[in-house]
Structures are given as structure tokens and as C-alpha cells.
Amino acid sequence: MMKIAVDAMGGDNAPQAIIEGVEQARDQFDDIEFQLYGNPAKVKPLIKNNDRLTVIETTEEIAMGEEPVRAIRKKKDSSIVRAAKAVKDGEADAFFSAGNTGAVLAAGIFVVGRIKGIDRPGLTSILPITKPGSDRKSFVYLDSGANAESKERNLVQYGYLGKFYAENVLKVENPRVALLNNGAEEDKGDKLHKAVWQDLNNEKDLNFVGNIESGDLLFGKADVVVSDGWTANAALKATEGTAKMMLTLIRHGIMNGGLRAKLGYLFLKSVFHQIGKKMNTSTYGGAVLLGLKAPVVKTHGASDAAAVKNTISQIRTMLTSGVIDKTVEFFSQESLVDKKEENE
Amino acid sequence: MMKIAVDAMGGDNAPQAIIEGVEQARDQFDDIEFQLYGNPAKVKPLIKNNDRLTVIETTEEIAMGEEPVRAIRKKKDSSIVRAAKAVKDGEADAFFSAGNTGAVLAAGIFVVGRIKGIDRPGLTSILPITKPGSDRKSFVYLDSGANAESKERNLVQYGYLGKFYAENVLKVENPRVALLNNGAEEDKGDKLHKAVWQDLNNEKDLNFVGNIESGDLLFGKADVVVSDGWTANAALKATEGTAKMMLTLIRHGIMNGGLRAKLGYLFLKSVFHQIGKKMNTSTYGGAVLLGLKAPVVKTHGASDAAAVKNTISQIRTMLTSGVIDKTVEFFSQESLVDKKEENE
Numbered sequence: 001m002m003k004i005a006v007d008a009m010g011g012d013n014a015p016q017a018i019i020e021g022v023e024q025a026r027d028q029f030d031d032i033e034f035q036l037y038g039n040p041a042k043v044k045p046l047i048k049n050n051d052r053l054t055v056i057e058t059t060e061e062i063a064m065g066e067e068p069v070r071a072i073r074k075k076k077d078s079s080i081v082r083a084a085k086a087v088k089d090g091e092a093d094a095f096f097s098a099g100n101t102g103a104v105l106a107a108g109i110f111v112v113g114r115i116k117g118i119d120r121p122g123l124t125s126i127l128p129i130t131k132p133g134s135d136r137k138s139f140v141y142l143d144s145g146a147n148a149e150s151k152e153r154n155l156v157q158y159g160y161l162g163k164f165y166a167e168n169v170l171k172v173e174n175p176r177v178a179l180l181n182n183g184a185e186e187d188k189g190d191k192l193h194k195a196v197w198q199d200l201n202n203e204k205d206l207n208f209v210g211n212i213e214s215g216d217l218l219f220g221k222a223d224v225v226v227s228d229g230w231t232a233n234a235a236l237k238a239t240e241g242t243a244k245m246m247l248t249l250i251r252h253g254i255m256n257g258g259l260r261a262k263l264g265y266l267f268l269k270s271v272f273h274q275i276g277k278k279m280n281t282s283t284y285g286g287a288v289l290l291g292l293k294a295p296v297v298k299t300h301g302a303s304d305a306a307a308v309k310n311t312i313s314q315i316r317t318m319l320t321s322g323v324i325d326k327t328v329e330f331f332s333q334e335s336l337v338d339k340k341e342e343n344e
Numbered sequence: 345m346m347k348i349a350v351d352a353m354g355g356d357n358a359p360q361a362i363i364e365g366v367e368q369a370r371d372q373f374d375d376i377e378f379q380l381y382g383n384p385a386k387v388k389p390l391i392k393n394n395d396r397l398t399v400i401e402t403t404e405e406i407a408m409g410e411e412p413v414r415a416i417r418k419k420k421d422s423s424i425v426r427a428a429k430a431v432k433d434g435e436a437d438a439f440f441s442a443g444n445t446g447a448v449l450a451a452g453i454f455v456v457g458r459i460k461g462i463d464r465p466g467l468t469s470i471l472p473i474t475k476p477g478s479d480r481k482s483f484v485y486l487d488s489g490a491n492a493e494s495k496e497r498n499l500v501q502y503g504y505l506g507k508f509y510a511e512n513v514l515k516v517e518n519p520r521v522a523l524l525n526n527g528a529e530e531d532k533g534d535k536l537h538k539a540v541w542q543d544l545n546n547e548k549d550l551n552f553v554g555n556i557e558s559g560d561l562l563f564g565k566a567d568v569v570v571s572d573g574w575t576a577n578a579a580l581k582a583t584e585g586t587a588k589m590m591l592t593l594i595r596h597g598i599m600n601g602g603l604r605a606k607l608g609y610l611f612l613k614s615v616f617h618q619i620g621k622k623m624n625t626s627t628y629g630g631a632v633l634l635g636l637k638a639p640v641v642k643t644h645g646a647s648d649a650a651a652v653k654n655t656i657s658q659i660r661t662m663l664t665s666g667v668i669d670k671t672v673e674f675f676s677q678e679s680l681v682d683k684k685e686e687n688e
Contacts, residue, residue: 130589132596189492191493213585214581214582215581215582215584219589230526230575231578235578235579235581235582237557238582239582241559242587245475246586246587248476249474249622250615250619257612257614264607264608271598275590275593
């Protein structure tokens with residue numbers, strides 16, 4: 001029986017959407033128990049069925065806008081810190097939250113703890129491959145924003161963290177690893193990216209396929225895209241913002257195009273619906289802080305019950321696949337640790 | 345009479361599209377003379393009317409993939425170097441090309457030359473504001489990729505270069521200047537961006553409105569978006585790539601949606617056409633290397649005659665507005681130069 005510690009209070013629709021999603025996941029999977037950390041007065045009335053579901057009282061909440069590191073230090077009895085602590089203490093196998101991203105990351109790093117050999121865990125988004133006809137539906141993207149400043153060795157580690165995730169959770173054989181850069185050719189980039197290109201190319205255990213530009217992210221050229229957190233964050237937000245803008249423009253065009261356009265919309269409704277679903281990153285699960293001793297997964301603050309359920313399913317695959325044990329084993333190889341230290 | 349030096353050989357559709365676009369511009373504006381640098385055997389047969397149009401023979405061409413700095417050093421008789429040289433020597437007022445971007449930038453910096461006080465010219469794209477209902481149609485975005493590594497003072501200078509362009513060429517009063525960053529709040533960003541935020545906020549002559557995230561670029565929150573070249577390039581390519589992907593998905597959905605979807609397309613054709621036009625960055629003109637002593641403007645390699653004509657019109661507005669003289673005057677103020685040097 002797997003145990004998942006859930007922050008019941010985090011997210012725009014909490015605790016309602018969290019409880020609903022957890023109950024849906026509980027009903028779908030008979031091998032998970034849930035610990036719901038939160039205010040019982042708010043949480044308990046929303047629960048339909050207490051099967052494999054325990055409410056654990058916490059007295060504090062970390063709000064969306066709070067300064068993360070300060071918040072997790074001060075609010076020891078918050079749902080975020082308590083759920084992370086349960087994982088650290090072995091009372092739970094994984095930590096799920098839709099709350100303050102920075103606080104979840106900080107609790108992951110300072111409470112759950114890093115895998116030995118990993119310097120900076122990377123926030124990992126699972127993004128859609130939307131190219132028509134592609135047989136693969138998603139790819140692994142890290143660091144999508146946990147670190148504003150990254151070093152050479154962090155990016156090489158992301159290559160491996162992403163590879164293990166793609167292999168074990170997405171079930172991709174020999175995943176293609178690419179480096180996000182400002183051009184496709186080998187000699188592109190600033191100093192950092194030129195050096196990382198060489199490093200990744202030298203790693204015999206990685207199927208490195210070279211650079212990828214941010215304009216090609218959704219085109220399925222790689223299964224793992226490695227990047228410093230700064231650049232990946234800028235490219236991801238631009239991608240999401242543009243998709244949103246395109247849908248806004250279409251909606252606006254339809255609303256203002258008279259009867260003709262409205263008829264057109266009726267005929268194309270299912271096409272638009274499919275595109276909206278494809279581009280909706282929450283379809284593919286939450287963001288995982290890879291490099292920690294246990295799954296710490298953050299879903300979008302605006303997540304509804306379905307997104308919560310999807311993310312629980314993703315955590316379950318992480319647990320059953322043993323991805324973290326395999327990662328721990330790899331990074332504990334003496335030869336690799338030595339090499340990494342030499343490079344410092 | 346303004347004189348524009350044109351690289352007739354650069355671009356995927358050169359010299360055909362270049363000549364056509366130049367002739368369209370010549371027919372529209374009676375105050376421009378053109379010097380067409382290129383191979384007369386290829387250029388002359390395409391010219392319909394020689395009015396205000398001189399062909400100047402060059403014997404070399406710089407190809408799209410050539411290493412830029414090396415190319416402009418070796419190929420002194422290339423159309424790019426000769427056209428840039430004409431500007432340096434006062435034989436022309438501006439330089440236009442659709443060729444190798446790096447070579448155009450290098451020729452701009454090393455042949456045309458920087459304005460005194462400017463360390464690094466910034467490649468400036470004019471991008472669409474696509475938010476429905478916005479009264480402004482475009483904004484100024486720099487450095488969109490001339491420099492992979494930027495310093496604090498470069499970004500402050502971009503604030504002014506962008507402001508003068510927006511005021512004089514786009515005719516925006518008191519343009520709002522924003523900093524591209526990884527969050528909207530004042531304390532966001534890495535060291536560089538935190539420092540630039542403070543600098544821009546301290547500049548009394550700038551209407552600084554704070555940070556903007558890459559997901560909000562097209563939403564019209566600023567008239568000038570300042571960024572290091574690395575981040576701006578990543579965000580711009582992601583924006584263009586996503587817009588392209590969305591249009592691909594719509595087209596694919598229509599092609600595979602049967603009669604129903606094809607009917608829907610017929611009804612929505614004009615909506616799609618408008619969106620495609622709005623998102624097509626070449627509608628708004630070419631990319632300007634701001635910070636040089638004369639307009640050096642690079643339009644997209646795939647430009648057609650209409651894009652060439654639009655870009656000539658943009659150069660004409662740069663010349664008639666006196667934007668460069670105003671920029672030169674500003675950066676020649678002793679107080680500012682002193683201050684900039686102190687900061688180094």
C-alpha cells in the first residue's frame with residue numbers, strides 16, 4: 001500500500017478540488033492511502049467516504065504570495081511543512097500540493113531532502129508534443145524554474161534526472177536528451193551552454209541529440225529537454241502565454257464575426273476542444289521536483305479535481321516504477337561522484 | 345532625397361523579392377533613392393523601371409550559414425559589406441538587408457559604427473500587441489538576440505534606445521518601458537535583473553513600469569520591453585514557435601475533421617486570416633540594430649516583396665523622424681556619460 005501525503009489547503013480551489021480529486025484517485029486505485037494535511041473543520045465536511053483517507057490536523061496555512069523559505073521556517077504546523085515532514089519521517093512515500101510553488105520547493109529541498117550527489121533539484125514539467133502524427137505525446141522539461149542561476153554540473157545532472165524519469169515514468173526507450181540553446185548548431189550559446197553541450201555529448205550513458213531551440217519545443221525533437229532554470233522558465237511562460245493568446249484571438253474573432261463565424265465555431269468545436277486539451281499542460285500531470293529522496297509533486301494552483309486525480313496517478317507511477325531508487329543508485333556510483341567533483 | 349543602400353543579394357527570395365519590394369517602395373515614396381548592391385547580371389534583368397534606382401556592382405556574396413565576423417572581414421566586396429560601407433562613407437543614409445543576420449549585425453557594428461556612449465547595440469524587433477481591443481498595435485523589443493551575454497549598463501541603454509524608437513517611429517507618447525523578468529514583482533530575477541530593475545527605476549527620463557513576464561509579451565502591458573539578448577531570444581522564438589504550432593494544429597484539425605470541419609473553416613476563414621496576419625511579425629517591419637550611427641535594418645530571410653516594402657517604409661520613418669540624431673544627442677550628454685562610466 002502506497003501512502004501519499006496531501007496538502008489539502010493549497011491551491012485556488014482548495015480544499016474542495018483537492019478532496020474531490022483525491023477521492024477520485026482513491027476510487028480508481030486500490031493500492032494508495034492518503035493523508036490529508038489541513039484544517040479538519042474545512043476538510044472533513046467535504047469528504048464523501050473515509051476509506052483509505054486520514055485527515056491530519058494542521059493549524060497554519062502558507063498563502064500563495066508568501067516568501068517561501070521564510071514561510072516554511074516560520075510555519076512549522078502548516079499543511080505544506082507537515083506533509084513534507086511525513087515523507088521525511090517515513091510516514092508517507094510522496095508529497096502532493098497545489099499550493100505556493102516556492103514553499104513546496106523549499107519544503108522539498110529542506111525537509112524531504114536531496115539525493116546524495118545532486119546539487120540542485122530541478123523542477124520538471126511534463127509538456128505536450130503537439131506535432132500532428134507524433135507517436136510520442138509528451139516530453140520531460142527541466143529545470144523549468146526552481147533555480148534562477150544554474151551551473152554546468154547542474155545541467156548535466158538534469159540530463160540524467162530527465163532520462164530516468166522518461167524511461168521509468170513515461171516508458172520511453174533510450175530517451176533522446178537535448179539542450180535548450182539559442183541555435184541548433186554545436187557551437188551555439190553563451191559560455192555555459194557551450195560547455196554543457198560538450199559535457200552532455202561526452203556522457204556515454206546519455207542519448208544526447210544536440211541543441212534544441214525554444215521555438216521547436218512542442219515539435220517532438222527530444223524526450224528530455226535540459227535547460228538552466230532561467231531560460232526554461234522564460235521559454236515555457238512564452239509558450240503558455242502565446243497558446244492562451246491564440247485561443248483568446250480565436251474566441252474574440254468568433255464572438256465578433258457575426259452569425260457566419262458562430263456557425264463556423266459550431267462546426268469546428270471539436271477541433272478547438274482537442275487543441276485546447278492538447279495545449280493544457282495540466283493534462284500531463286504536475287511538476288515534479290526531481291533530485292529529491294521521494295516524489296514531491298506540485299500541480300497548478302488553478303487545478304480542478306481532474307488535474308488533481310491525474311497528478312496522483314503520475315505520483316503512483318513514480319512510486320511503482322522505482323524511478324527514485326534507480327536515480328539514487330546511479331548517483332551513488334563512486335566513479336560518477338568523483339568525476340563530478342573533479343569538474344567543480 | 346533620402347538614400348537607402350540595399351543588399352540586393354540577401355534573403356531566400358533574393359534578388360527577386362528585394363527588387364520587387366524596392367520598386368513598390370520607390371513608387372509609393374517620392375523622396376527615396378535606392379542603391380542596389382549586387383551582381384548586375386542577376387539584378388538588372390529584374391528591374392522594371394530605373395527611376396531613382398542605381399545598381400552598384402559587387403562580386404561576392406555572404407551565404408546564410410557563413411560565420412559572420414569572418415565573412416565580413418574576408419568578403420570586402422560582398423553586397424553586405426559594400427552597402428554598409430556606403431553608409432559609413434556618407435553615400436547612403438541607411439542600410440537594408442534580408443541576408444545573413446550575423447553578418448548584417450557585424451557589418452553594422454564594425455562598418456557603420458556605434459553611437460558614442462553605446463557599448464552594445466541591441467537588435468530590436470517590432471512585435472504585435474494582439475490583445476483584442478488594445479489601441480496600440482505593436483511594441484519595441486530589445487535586445488532580441490544580438491548579444492548572448494549582456495551587462496547591466498547595456499540593458500539600461502536599451503531602455504533609452506527603445507524609448508526613442510517608440511516615441512519617434514511608432515509615435516507613442518511617453519512610452520511605458522518594462523523589464524523582461526521571471527516574475528512581476530520588484531524583487532524577482534537573478535542578480536543581473538534585480539540590479540537592472542533598480543537602475544531603470546532610478547532613471548528619471550524613463551517611464552519605467554516594472555517587470556513583465558514572457559507569457560505577457562503580446563498583451564500590451566508595455567511599449568518597450570528591455571531584456572538581455574539571451575532571454576529575449578528564447579522568449580521570442582518560443583512565442584513564434586507556439587503561434588506556428590497552433591496554426592498547424594488548426595490546419596491539421598480541419599484537414600482531418602471531414603466535411604463538417606471544412607465547412608467550419610469556410611465560415612471562419614477571415615478570422616484565421618486576421619490572426620495569421622496579426623501574429624506574422626514581418627507585418628510590423630524588420631529588426632533594427634539600434635545604437636548605430638544610421639538605420640541598419642534586417643528583414644526576415646523569407647521576406648516577400650510586401651515585407652521588403654514595409655521595411656523600407658519603416659526605414660523612411662526612422663530617417664524622417666530624426667530618431668538617431670535624438671539618440672546621439674542624448675548619449676552625448678556629459679552627465680550621462682560620466683554616470684555610465686562610474687557604474688562600470
